[in-house]
Amino acid sequence: MKFKGLIDIDQPREKVVALFKDPKYLGEYQEGFIRKEYINGLKGENGAVSKVFYKHGKGEMELTETIISNNLPESFYASYQHKHMDNTLKSTFTSLSPTKTRYETQGEYTAFRGFIPKMLGLFFPKMFEKQAQKWLNNFKVFAEKQ
Template identity: 55%
Template sequence: MKFEGYIDINKPIETVAKYFADPKYLGEYQEGFEKKVLEEGEKGQDGAISKMYYKNGKYEMVLTETIVSNNLPNSFEAFYHHKHMDNTMKCEFTALSENETRYQVYVEYTRIDWFMPRLISILFPGMYKKPARKWMENFKNFVESQED
């Protein structure tokens, strides 16, 4: 299952990339984010592996992120592993003007092996797009609210 989306942010590309690259800001736009812990490699570099911890109510989730390619401020690509699913995400940042940046996301779920998520992906594919879209909107609002 694949999907993509974009949002335009009223900040320069360097500013947008700065906030995107720093994990201390993840909790500002990803609901439930608790922490990101580097497990292997150099922080933010190609091949770096980190654990990402999320909690929503009683539900806890741990993702393993492997950075495939970090070419910020222009692009970032990573592979995410969870015990029930795997996906890749590529983000591209394009300067539309001196003070406007397009943030484009491409996501592909390559493995879903738990019954309910697989059923949801078949019956309601939009359910996987909604959180990604919400995080993009949250990110836009967060970055635009920052005084640089």
């Protein structure tokens, strides 16, 4: 299942990318973000592996992020594994003017495990796209305040 999102941000690309690549800002636009822990490889480099933790109900949800291709400031491509689903996400940053940047995402869920995740993917695919767009919108608000 594939999804896309995009948003134009009133900031130069260099600033947008600097905010995007610094994990200390994830909580500013991703609700429930707790922390990111580097596990293996060089931070930010191709092949680097991290654990990313989010609040989920009364507990935590853990994702494993593996960087597939870091070509920032142009693009960042990573895979994310969770016990219930796997997905990839490519983020691209295009300078529209010296003070405006287009931030686009292209994602694909490649595996759903368990009855409920499979049903969500089958019957509510727009739910995943809406969540990605929500984080893009949140990022725009955050970035434009910087």
